[in-house]
Amino acid sequence: MTSAPVTAPLLPLSAPLLLVLLVSLAVALVAGFLMHRSDYCLTGMVRDLFLFRRAGLLPVLLLQIGATMLLLELARLGGLWSGAAFITVKPLLLTSLIGGALFGFGSVLCGSCVVGCLYKMATGSLLNFVAFLAMVAGATLYAEFAPWWEGLTAGWPHLPYKTLPELLQWPVASLVWPLMVLLTLALWRYGRQRGFHRRCAARGFIQPWRTALAWAGLTVLLCLLVGMPMGITSSYVKLGLSVEQLLLPDHVAALDYGQRLRLEYVAPLLNPQSLKLAGRLGPGWDALALLQAPLVLGIVLGSAFSAWRLGEWRLVWRVPAWQYALVLAGGLLTGLAARMGPGCNVHYLLGDLPILGLNALLFVLGLLPGAAAGALVLRQLLTHFAAGDRGNP
Numbered sequence: 001m002t003s004a005p006v007t008a009p010l011l012p013l014s015a016p017l018l019l020v021l022l023v024s025l026a027v028a029l030v031a032g033f034l035m036h037r038s039d040y041c042l043t044g045m046v047r048d049l050f051l052f053r054r055a056g057l058l059p060v061l062l063l064q065i066g067a068t069m070l071l072l073e074l075a076r077l078g079g080l081w082s083g084a085a086f087i088t089v090k091p092l093l094l095t096s097l098i099g100g101a102l103f104g105f106g107s108v109l110c111g112s113c114v115v116g117c118l119y120k121m122a123t124g125s126l127l128n129f130v131a132f133l134a135m136v137a138g139a140t141l142y143a144e145f146a147p148w149w150e151g152l153t154a155g156w157p158h159l160p161y162k163t164l165p166e167l168l169q170w171p172v173a174s175l176v177w178p179l180m181v182l183l184t185l186a187l188w189r190y191g192r193q194r195g196f197h198r199r200c201a202a203r204g205f206i207q208p209w210r211t212a213l214a215w216a217g218l219t220v221l222l223c224l225l226v227g228m229p230m231g232i233t234s235s236y237v238k239l240g241l242s243v244e245q246l247l248l249p250d251h252v253a254a255l256d257y258g259q260r261l262r263l264e265y266v267a268p269l270l271n272p273q274s275l276k277l278a279g280r281l282g283p284g285w286d287a288l289a290l291l292q293a294p295l296v297l298g299i300v301l302g303s304a305f306s307a308w309r310l311g312e313w314r315l316v317w318r319v320p321a322w323q324y325a326l327v328l329a330g331g332l333l334t335g336l337a338a339r340m341g342p343g344c345n346v347h348y349l350l351g352d353l354p355i356l357g358l359n360a361l362l363f364v365l366g367l368l369p370g371a372a373a374g375a376l377v378l379r380q381l382l383t384h385f386a387a388g389d390r391g392n393p
Helices: 016-040 044-053 058-079 095-110 116-121 128-152 164-168 172-191 206-226 234-247 249-255 268-273 287-310 321-339 345-355 358-391
Strands: 261-265 277-280
Touching: 016 116, 016 206, 016 268, 016 287, 016 345, 044 058, 044 095, 044 116, 044 234, 044 345, 044 358, 058 172, 058 206, 058 345, 095 128, 095 321, 095 358, 116 287, 128 234, 128 321, 164 358, 172 277, 206 268, 206 345, 234 249, 234 261, 234 287, 234 321, 249 277, 261 287, 277 287
Parallel strands: none
Antiparallel strands: 261 277
């Protein structure tokens, strides 16, 4: 007996839903353009701290997180946002710590994260296209052993709280404003000593700090209009299962992970219509596809347009085979870790951390030692392969 393919509920593209899609697409187009012009690599910001023992662009990342926190707090005070955790924010889970460590390790080996590979491959980098495919495969692979992982971690300590203010039962402002003062002082001191301005003679270069502030504004815009910050790895699972369904429809139909309802809410843009969005990780056009597919597509198109305008788009594929192997292994682990967490650096660092999400804090605690271990392994591998290349001209 053949099982029916697992598909998400068909979502008719009405005018209100088209507006949600266009908002997400517009935000991603701008983000992709800026990421390319600034070479805004989130993985590199963390990796360089351990690989080269220098802050690099890490202060710029802190600037973006702080700016997002400030804008969201101003939106809360202005009555534009309730201050409640976004629908995508989960109660405290220790899996965020494990996921963060594995994500940090894998992304450093890969050289990109789930969003960095998008803007890089859009300029013609075959290596980053392989990274993208590996991350999709890794995220999809998680669906195969999700029941085992969830059963293993079901008994781990957990709390019902989503954010630090909820846990401490303190007003949001009592935590946000002191943190903002401390962060402002630290960034001001860094700016005075080293400065945020980067010397670069490349045509069309946009200073990373400008991209950080712009991305903070884009994040808040998404939160106010769509109801959640940027997130894309659920679409990686959906894409992977859609491809797998073409080959193994019965197997995909039997996967419980793809059938569960993952999202059900009313986006702020749809409040007048009270139109509830629902989505699953299985194949099909539903709310998850509506919200995340435009983000993936927009980042790719925005970066590709930037490269084309500068005359920099070209196919680059001639790199040593060991780099492809390293990217493949690191990409698989990165995609897998993003689902084990569950969440990636974009979701946690740029979305949850500005509202002091507990899982985001745990993710960072895992990400840093994971990235440090990845940098140590990467340094050893680079030394080994560099020696081999010198011996085989």
